[in-house]
Amino acid sequence: MTEASVTHATIVLERTYDASSARVFKALADPQARMRWGTPSKHVELIYDKADFRVGGLDVSRCGPRGKLIYRVETRYLDIEPEHRIVSTETVSEGWNRLSVSLITVELKAQGKSTRLILTDQVAAFGDKDMIAGSEAGFSAALDNLAAEFSSEPANA
Numbered sequence: 001m002t003e004a005s006v007t008h009a010t011i012v013l014e015r016t017y018d019a020s021s022a023r024v025f026k027a028l029a030d031p032q033a034r035m036r037w038g039t040p041s042k043h044v045e046l047i048y049d050k051a052d053f054r055v056g057g058l059d060v061s062r063c064g065p066r067g068k069l070i071y072r073v074e075t076r077y078l079d080i081e082p083e084h085r086i087v088s089t090e091t092v093s094e095g096w097n098r099l100s101v102s103l104i105t106v107e108l109k110a111q112g113k114s115t116r117l118i119l120t121d122q123v124a125a126f127g128d129k130d131m132i133a134g135s136e137a138g139f140s141a142a143l144d145n146l147a148a149e150f151s152s153e154p155a156n157a
Contacts, residue, residue: 004126004127005126005127006124006125006126007124007125007131007132008122008123008124008125009121009122009123009125009132010120010121010122010123011119011120011121011123011132011135011136011139012118012119012120012121013118013119013121013136013139013140013143014116014117014118014119015116015117015143015144015146015147016111016114016115016116016117017114017115017117017146017147017150018113018114018147018150018151019114019115019150020110020113020115021083021084021108021109021110021115022083023115023150024083024108024115024117024146024150025082025083025084025108027146027149027150028086028106029053030053031048031051031053031059033149034046034048035047035048036145036149037142037145037146037148037149038142038145039063039141039142039145040137040138040140040141040142040145041141043065043066044063044064044065044066045063045064045065045066045067045069046061046062046063047061047062047063047069048060048061049061049062052077053077053080054077054080055077055078055079055080056076056077057076057077058074058075058076058077059073059074059075059077060072060073060074060075061073061075070094070095071092071093071094071099072092072093072094073090073091073092073093074090074091074093075088075089075090076088076089083108084107084108085105085106085107085108086104086105086106087103087104087105087106088103088104089101089102089103089104090102090104092131098126099125099126099127099131100123100124100125100126100131100135101123101124102121102122102123102124102135103121103122104119104120104121104122105118105119105120106118106119107119107120117143117146119139119143121135121136121139123135
């Protein structure tokens, strides 16, 4: 019998955006915006089947290589403080196989006209460590893409 394994990690990523906390929060809250900036590369696709951004709300999305959306992601919102904080859980599965479960905290801190974003992902990955590395790389690339979201939208948006 094979022993089931779990790997725990805490990933902390920080970025500073040339945008107000209101603009950053709006980009985090809007599923259409998340589909634009939330993928790590142009070869990956993200589609929301359900989006309910509120305390107690549930987002259900599918992602993976373009045309092959093999991962299901369920995000449950536990705490939302507009323009300051979002706390959620995230479960990633492939078919019936659960790959990881995370507690994710996003903090927004105004710094003059800019905003400092701190994302903390406390993840339990099942099976192997690839999900840990994948989570870190995916979130890092998505947060880098978020900067482009602000350069392409008007400051008063």
